Amino acid sequence: MSSNEGQQHPLGIYFQIWTLLFVLSAFSYAVDYLQFQGYLRWFLIIAFMMLKAGLIVAVFMHMLWERLALVYAIIVPPLLLLVFVGIGTLEGDYTFLTREIFFGGAE
Amino acid sequence: MTQTAQATAAETAPLLDGTPGVIADWSSDQRAFKKTHWGKAMMWIFLLSDTFIFSCFLIAYGTVRMSTTIPWPNPSEVFALTIFGNHVPLLLIAIMTFVLITSSGTMALAVNFGYRKNRMATFWLLLTTALLGAMFVGMQAFEWTKLIVDEGVRPWSNPMGAPQFGAIFFMVTGFHGTHVSFGVVFLFIMAFKVLRGNMDMEKPGFMTGRKQDYNMIEIMGLYWHFVDLVWVFIFAVFYLW
Numbered sequence: 499m500s501s502n503e504g505q506q507h508p509l510g511i512y513f514q515i516w517t518l519l520f521v522l523s524a525f526s527y528a529v530d531y532l533q534f535q536g537y538l539r540w541f542l543i544i545a546f547m548m549l550k551a552g553l554i555v556a557v558f559m560h561m562l563w564e565r566l567a568l569v570y571a572i573i574v575p576p577l578l579l580l581v582f583v584g585i586g587t588l589e590g591d592y593t594f595l596t597r598e599i600f601f602g603g604a605e
Numbered sequence: 606m607t608q609t610a611q612a613t614a615a616e617t618a619p620l621l622d623g624t625p626g627v628i629a630d631w632s633s634d635q636r637a638f639k640k641t642h643w644g645k646a647m648m649w650i651f652l653l654s655d656t657f658i659f660s661c662f663l664i665a666y667g668t669v670r671m672s673t674t675i676p677w678p679n680p681s682e683v684f685a686l687t688i689f690g691n692h693v694p695l696l697l698i699a700i701m702t703f704v705l706i707t708s709s710g711t712m713a714l715a716v717n718f719g720y721r722k723n724r725m726a727t728f729w730l731l732l733t734t735a736l737l738g739a740m741f742v743g744m745q746a747f748e749w750t751k752l753i754v755d756e757g758v759r760p761w762s763n764p765m766g767a768p769q770f771g772a773i774f775f776m777v778t779g780f781h782g783t784h785v786s787f788g789v790v791f792l793f794i795m796a797f798k799v800l801r802g803n804m805d806m807e808k809p810g811f812m813t814g815r816k817q818d819y820n821m822i823e824i825m826g827l828y829w830h831f832v833d834l835v836w837v838f839i840f841a842v843f844y845l846w
Contacts, residue, residue, distance in 0.1 A: 504642075504720045504820055512717065516710040523706055527699045530681050530845055539845075547841035551834055558713045558830045560823075566623065567630035568638050572649050579660045586664040590671030597674045 505560040515557045522550050642820045645827065652831045655784075659835050662777050663842055669769045670846075678765040680844045683756070684748070698844045701744050702836065705785075708737035709833040712826050719804070719822035727822065728800045734829065735792035738785055745782045749775075774843075781839060784832050795825050 526546045529539060556562045561569055620639055621629045631637050638646040670677055686696040715730035752758045752774070756765065763771040798804065798817065807816040 504823060505716070506720045507717070509714070509717060512710065512713045516706075516713070519706050519709070520703070523699075523702050526841065526845065527695065527702070530695050533681075543841050543845045547837055550837045554709065554830055554834050554837070558709060558833075559827055565620070565630065565639055565641065566627045568641055568646065568649065570627055571637070572653055575653060576656050576660070579657070579664070582660070582664055583667070586668040587671065590668040593668075593672035594674065597672065602674055 505563055507560075507563070511557060515553050519550055519553060522546050522553075526550075642824070644820060644824045648824045648827045652827065655831065655835075659780070659838070662773075662780065663838060666773045666777060666843065669773060670767075673767040673769055675767040677767050678763065678770050680846070683752075683765065684844065695844060697744065697748055698840065701741055701748075702840050704737050704741050704744070705833050705836050708734045708741070709830055711737065712829045716823045716826040719799070719819035722805065722819070724799060724802060724805060727819075728796055731792055731796035731799060731822070735789050735796060738789040738792060738829075742782060742785055742789065745778065745785075748778075777839060777843060781832070781835055784835070788829050788832050791825060792829065795822065 523546075526543065529542045529546070534542060555573075561573070620626060630639055633639075636643075680698075681694040684696075684698050685692060685694045687693070688696070711730045711734045715727050715734060718726040718730060758765070758771045758774070760772045760775050762768045799822070802808075803810075803817045804819050804821065807818060809815065810817050
């Protein structure tokens with residue numbers, strides 16, 4: 499099939515994204531180094547994680563330039579994992595609660 | 606005859622963009638991924654399944670960590686290094702992260718130079734990527750040794766706190782390290798294929814007999830970037846939490 503087109507883009511964009519990934523990684527590390535805690539820590543960790551993941555998928559893995567049929571087929575199914583994360587959180591908290599009640603403790 | 610003529614006409618018909626394009630592509634009664642090398646589509650589908658595997662591990666980790674009543678060891682301290690008398694938290698993991706990101710960059714460049722048919726540049730970039738990957742695995746081996754020998758962490762016990770820490774740590778980083786190791790092996794193979802000029806001469810592949818071309822580098826690249834991508838998530842939720 500002659501219609502298989504390889505992805506070809508100017509080099510500049512790779513260097514820009516590469517630099518950005520380094521900077522974001524440095525920020526991630528800084529979160530730990532500066533010992534940010536609580537919700538601020540959570541927010542920063544997740545934000546830098548999603549930014550890095552997005553840049554890698556969009557540019558390094560060329561998702562930005564793929565046809566939407568492929569993009570949707572790959573990006574949409576993992577969104578279901580958010581439901582799974584929710585279930586896991588509920589389950590984890592519930593188990594912690596029962597352990598505190600039955601094993602924790604003063605009595 | 607009419608059928609083949611129709612099929613050809615359908616194949617050469619202009620493709621739609623946007624949402625109408627998605628519907629047209631998927632309902633075309635032909636391959637859904639137009640203008641996409643079949644190998645690339647298959648690699649993406651494999652990576653999607655791998656996404657679910659790693660997600661299961663990380664969600665299991667979250668559940669286990671939330672439910673334990675015994676304190677979880679502080680990763681910042683566990684993975685600290687002392688360099689020239691300075692105690693630097695999480696240093697080893699930070700270095701590993703930078704090594705992997707560097708290798709991701711050289712991989713992206715290798716794909717680009719491959720499509721430019723620049724054989725030697727592609728070879729050197731692939732080789733650099735492979736060596737950086739090997740370096741990452743080496744540092745992981747160091748990390749494991751430190752934890753097993755010096756700290757006495759086991760998959761079933763952990764002197765620093767919650768025993769689940771050991772189980773999750775070895776499973777998640779072990780599975781990721783295995784992915785990196787396989788990637789390194791295939792990067793070396795691919796580098797030497799490029800060096801021999803297999804892609805330039807479109808030589809038949811060793812196993813499949815299909816003509817080899819520079820699409821192979823892009824497909825290899827997808828796998829390698831995915832390994833980096835997984836590390837981004839592990840770094841965030843396992844080491845920074």
